[in-house]
Amino acid sequence: MQKILYPKKEQWQQLLERPDNGLEDLFDTAKGVLQDVQRNKDAALKKYTRMFDGVTLEEFAVTKEEIDEACLSVGSDLKEAILTAKSNIEKFHEAQRVSSKVIETMPGVQCWQRSVAIDKVGLYIPGGTAPLFSTVLMLALPAKIAGCKEIVICTPAGADGKINPAILYSANLVGVSRIFKLGGIQAIGAMAYGTETVPSVSKIFGPGNRFVTAAKQLVSIKEVAIDMPAGPSEVMVMADESAEPSFIAADLLSQAEHGADSQVVLLTNSEALIDEVEKEVAAQLELLPRKDVAEKALGNSRLIVLKTEAEMLEMCNDYAPEHLIISMRDDEEIGSKVTNAGSVFLGNYSPESAGDYASGTNHTLPTQGYAKAYSGVSTDSFMKKITYQKITQAGLTKLGPSIEIMAEAEQLIAHKNAVTVRLKKIKN
Structure with missing residues (x-):
């Protein structure tokens, strides 16, 4: 580690530079794989899983039998630790739910906001050198609390074609059963575009290596939302x-x-x-x-x-x-x-x-x-906000002239007219 004593402020920026993550060098590779997955779907998934992960798979979906076997193989001490974590994560994320409140911005004008769960979300769980079963809890629990209807997990299989048992145990514990043996760029592509086997989702969550990060950023340009740059x-x-x-x-x-x-x-x-x-x-x-x-x-x-x-x-x-x-x-x-x-x-x-x-x-x-x-990710990350307003005749009579003046100033006469025709109806 480099030791620096009392640096001048003009040196700070250079001292705090992060290592180059090299994503720019990966974008061409990631783009090519993503396009192949979009065109050729499962066939491309098989090709890249064999190429990048060294595993030949005919089926990507994890079966109930595989989940049951994994749950039996996880030791009792680890299960107890995971249950403790689950309880604490649930408590913290449950407390993040907020109820909507109707605000009367002026007499006869009511506005409110409603939180609605994202229907379909995809969770990427790293499973290479460090299989992060804890990430299953961190992502699937708030997704469940938010009320997401469909939760998909993609995580790479090992050389034996199996997923780390603790990952499957954690997923089963939180009630997620749609799990696919997919990692890397191809997993992100599968969740972004959908294939014969893997459903497309509306938002992708989860950490990953440089290839996963590059793929997430590329698909976020047009196809699907992501949790954050990483x-x-x-x-x-x-x-x-x-x-x-x-x-x-x-x-x-x-x-x-x-x-x-x-x-x-x-x-x-x-x-x-x-x-x-x-x-x-x-x-x-x-x-x-x-x-x-x-x-x-x-x-x-x-x-x-x-x-x-x-x-x-x-x-x-x-x-x-x-x-x-x-x-x-x-x-x-x-x-x-x-x-x-x-x-x-x-x-x-x-x-x-x-x-x-x-x-x-x-x-x-x-x-x-x-x-x-x-x-960071929270329960709110798995939700979207829809705003509502309800205006009475009295409310529009009071508010309408301001809207008309503003619309005319922006030269959007149809906007003005949407108010004007209503005000005429009220007066008549």
């Missing part, structure tokens, strides 16, 4: 001398092991803390099964010492991290001043992995600085 995982830790170096090192490594293109950043006002964290990172890194991956990610990462808490907060909001851990004495006060972050973890005993798995918040979050404009 890139490699990242965490920023803000810490003072009250922080525990071993905790910080563990948090940094927990994100670094996601992928070689991940990035972790520590901001502190304590030079002594930097040195301690550096030692802890080196020691803990040696014990990780994914050491090689984490080591590469650390090459993209920074340990930065700033003079004041105010500078730390300013740099944090400039960076807009996906995950932000605040290990400082005044964690809540400082946290209240954060304006750009996907998810915030306050205090020494709030590890980022709690949000990844079981505290209840969603782990599908904006990366690459998109937290400046995007929120």
Whole structure:
């Protein structure tokens, strides 16, 4: 990790640059695969699953027998842990439901908004080097709570042609049975366009590698909505001398092991803390099964010492991290001043992995600085808003002249006339 002491503000932008995710280099490849899937449907899915995943499949749909077998093979300890996570995620996302309220903007003019679930959604669940069964809970539970009528899961099969049992157990637990053995660009294409086997959806959710990210961005141009732009995982830790170096090192490594293109950043006002964290990172890194991956990610990462808490907060909001851990004495006060972050973890005993798995918040979050404009996935992500208005004769009599004047000023006379003919009818 690169260590930087008291950088000048004009250096900040360069210091906070993310690793190049190389999506531009993938767009041509992704576009070609997507077009093939759109034209040739299941035949293309079989070709690319064999080509990219090294698996020959005749059927993509997961059978009930496969789900039952997977559920039996998951250990009781893991099942109990998943049930705990499910309960907390449900509680948090259920609380996000809001009831509509009728607003009378002026006498005789009523306006309101109604939340309606998206009918068909597709959930992409990574299943390669790290099968993310937790993502099933994070996406399928709010989709169910929102009331989506059709939920489709695509996740790649292993070399044996099977899906990780914990993924199937989690899907079964939350009541999703339309599961397909599909990964990568071809999975995104299948959900965007539909094939003989896989239904098309209206919105695609879920993280993935660079190929998945490129495919999601391409299909979002015209065919289907997506949850958000996404890139490699990242965490920023803000810490003072009250922080525990071993905790910080563990948090940094927990994100670094996601992928070689991940990035972790520590901001502190304590030079002594930097040195301690550096030692802890080196020691803990040696014990990780994914050491090689984490080591590469650390090459993209920074340990930065700033003079004041105010500078730390300013740099944090400039960076807009996906995950932000605040290990400082005044964690809540400082946290209240954060304006750009996907998810915030306050205090020494709030590890980022709690949000990844079981505290209840969603782990599908904006990366690459998109937290400046995007929120993480929530129940609301699976819904759309429809506005309503109802105007009485008295209301239109009062409001109509303003509409007529504005429409005429914009030279949209038919708009004006839609009011005028009604006002004449009321007067007569």
